[in-house]
Amino acid sequence: MSDFYETLGVPRDADADTIKRAYRRLAMEHHPDRNQGSSEAQEEFKKISRAYEVLRDPEKRAAYDRYGERGVGGGPGGGAYGGFDFSDALDIFMRDFGGFGGFEGGRQGRSGREAGSNIRVRLGLTLAEVATGVTKTIRVSVLENCESCDGSGATPGGAPVTCPACQGSGQERIAQRSVFGQFVSVTQCRRCGGDGRIVEQPCVTCRGDGRVRKERNVDVEVPAGVGSDNYLTMRGQGNMGPRGGPPGDLLVLFEVEEDGRFIRDGSDLLYDLAVSFGQAALGDRVEVPTVDGAATITIPAGIQSGTVLRLRGHGLPQLDGRGRGDQMIRVHVWTPERLTPQQEEVMARLRDVEDPPPVPAGSRERKGFWSRVKEAFT
Numbered sequence: 001m002s003d004f005y006e007t008l009g010v011p012r013d014a015d016a017d018t019i020k021r022a023y024r025r026l027a028m029e030h031h032p033d034r035n036q037g038s039s040e041a042q043e044e045f046k047k048i049s050r051a052y053e054v055l056r057d058p059e060k061r062a063a064y065d066r067y068g069e070r071g072v073g074g075g076p077g078g079g080a081y082g083g084f085d086f087s088d089a090l091d092i093f094m095r096d097f098g099g100f101g102g103f104e105g106g107r108q109g110r111s112g113r114e115a116g117s118n119i120r121v122r123l124g125l126t127l128a129e130v131a132t133g134v135t136k137t138i139r140v141s142v143l144e145n146c147e148s149c150d151g152s153g154a155t156p157g158g159a160p161v162t163c164p165a166c167q168g169s170g171q172e173r174i175a176q177r178s179v180f181g182q183f184v185s186v187t188q189c190r191r192c193g194g195d196g197r198i199v200e201q202p203c204v205t206c207r208g209d210g211r212v213r214k215e216r217n218v219d220v221e222v223p224a225g226v227g228s229d230n231y232l233t234m235r236g237q238g239n240m241g242p243r244g245g246p247p248g249d250l251l252v253l254f255e256v257e258e259d260g261r262f263i264r265d266g267s268d269l270l271y272d273l274a275v276s277f278g279q280a281a282l283g284d285r286v287e288v289p290t291v292d293g294a295a296t297i298t299i300p301a302g303i304q305s306g307t308v309l310r311l312r313g314h315g316l317p318q319l320d321g322r323g324r325g326d327q328m329i330r331v332h333v334w335t336p337e338r339l340t341p342q343q344e345e346v347m348a349r350l351r352d353v354e355d356p357p358p359v360p361a362g363s364r365e366r367k368g369f370w371s372r373v374k375e376a377f378t
Helices: 005-009 017-031 038-053 058-067 086-097 128-133 277-282 341-353 371-378
Strands: 118-127 134-145 171-178 181-188 211-222 230-232 248-258 263-265 268-277 285-291 293-299 308-309 325-332
Touching: 005 017, 005 038, 017 038, 038 058, 038 086, 118 128, 118 134, 118 211, 128 263, 134 181, 171 263, 211 230, 211 248, 268 285, 277 285
Parallel strands: 118 248, 268 325
Antiparallel strands: 134 211, 171 181, 230 248, 263 268, 285 293, 308 325
16 A cells, blocks of 8 residues: 655655645656656556545544544545546646636536536445445435437437537637736637536436436445544445536535444543443453454452443554554442442441541542543553
8 A cells, every 4th residue: 555645755744835746746756648658657647646645634634644544535446446547647737737717616527518516415334334334325316418319409310519708618718808918818618618618408307407316225234443533435326417528426424323332433432441440440251242242351359440341352444454443441449329238338347447548649630531541451
């Protein structure tokens, strides 16, 4: 698995301007147009564009720093989860260092036609599903090619014609004069909306758009270890573009339901365990729940309330595939609110002979739980 910082040749603390300059230099060096269409240059161009697209975005960069490529909707193996093709790389380069007018909105595919919009859906997951990974089927409402006109937008038997205003380019040039001279700006053609074609006799089914709305089932392969800050990009599963334009993407946003038994911190889990005074003083073996089922742990004799025990490897899988986290067991010594006469007698005798130690200096300092746990184990 490549390192995006190494790919761009920048340090991990590089600022946005440094990242952008590094990408431009490498993109100009490896652009296929400068390398006679070399397949090696094309692959390198795609790789550096992917790295730049992640590191330029603060949220994606933070997810990548924490989880690696799997944290930003990509990873080895390609397919829906790791899909990033050459046209995506060209779009990124043209967006930041090329283009003709910088239009916002629908992406354009390599054919020049307007691409369809992305679709965002939310997918709920349980902690048990996160622990193992899962394939779930979701139902989405998408715009697909009209069957009556085969996506052309024209009446069956007819066809769109070249726009007379822009001669099929989808753009129009507007000349303006100022005190500094004449400026020519390029903007979207107002006649055809940038498509380069117009429909003189629109299809009655789709009214000339070339698309109709349909319901579709989509299988989503959720990798183990995801969190609510992760999402999955499924290339080409979004809305079709108007009049034969390429499809957009389907973005699946994960929402992991809270499990009342655990507190999650990345791939680590925390479980609060109440024990009696007798168990704390004498020690015991008790059963605790984990995401994989029940596990047995040993309570050492003399344990103090607030002590944290560790079950190694019983947390959640890490997104980068480097093993699993741990489950922490935070022990609470339980004090009964009501005692039987026999218990009162025993406790009274114990009170007469016990001699608790003084409170250690600094014990009242307040720190976050996870920071104290990490201090204890690192």
